[in-house]
Amino acid sequence: MSTTTTTSQGDAEPEVDLTFRLDGRVALVTGAASGIGSAIADVFADAGARVVVVDLDAEVSQRRAEQLGRDALGLGCDVSDQASAQAAADRAVELAGRVDVLVNSAGIVDLAPAEDLSTRAWERTLAVNLSGTFYMSQAVGRHMLAAGRGKVINLASQAATVGLLEHAAYCASKAGVLGLTRVLATEWAGRGVTANSISPTVVLTDLGRKAWAGEKGEAAKREIPVGRFALPREVAGAALFLASGAADMVNGADLVVDGGYTIR
Secondary structure, eight states: OEEEEEEETSOEEEEOOSSOOTTTTTEEETTSHHHHHHHHHHHHHHOEEEEEEEEHHHHHHHHHHHHHHHTTTEEEOOSSHHHHHHHHHHHHHHHHHOSSEEOOOOOOOOBBTTTTOOOHHHHHHIIIIIIHHHHHHHHHHHHHHHHEEEEEEOOOOGTTTTTTTHHHHHHHHHHHHHHHHHHHHHHHHHGGGGEEEEESSOSHHHHHHHHOOOOHHHHHTTTTTTSOOBBBBHHHHHHHHHHEEOOOOOOOOTOOOOEGGGGG
């Protein structure tokens, strides 16, 4: 977090930390056992943070934490269940003393034409992607507000602002994440807690490579001005910026990491 300095006129003003270091901070990352969440956990640990790996399987989370080192912690949690989210938040604070940064990266996608999308697929996508983001933000946010500081970073998507074929539930859930983020940013910033989101294009995780292989992927890349998909560490770099002192004045923003897909 920023410190303050005194100018020659005697006015205190914040000192902007441009080191992009997270030394001494605790970062809880959901969905951190794989994909984008795993890349964010790596980058945060490299920047000096103590990472709390949160994923559905407690044993997998613990193994991922052991790989990270730096006293990382691993916790099991079903983010779509409010009680589970609250328990994970409370346990993280109990073990680590606090949570300075929350990254809501856990998410799922279930694709089908809108007329064929099952009720179960719709409800599960909204439960994990949107309700899960709210439950974790609420549970961790209570601790942050009590401490008077914190940063919430929510993973949205380019699907939050454009319509994608067969993505009815996913687009709806991610659009909801943007709306939720803006409300948190409005309500909490005056009490020391900022909230922002990141909207990537297709990201080359293991799942992304399989889902967008072949001509389908080549066609999609032709729609992106930079001509390629994003790498997980590029999304993690955006998260590092938002978690760092350099972004203390950034609140309620959606950082788009899509190579220009949504500009045209």
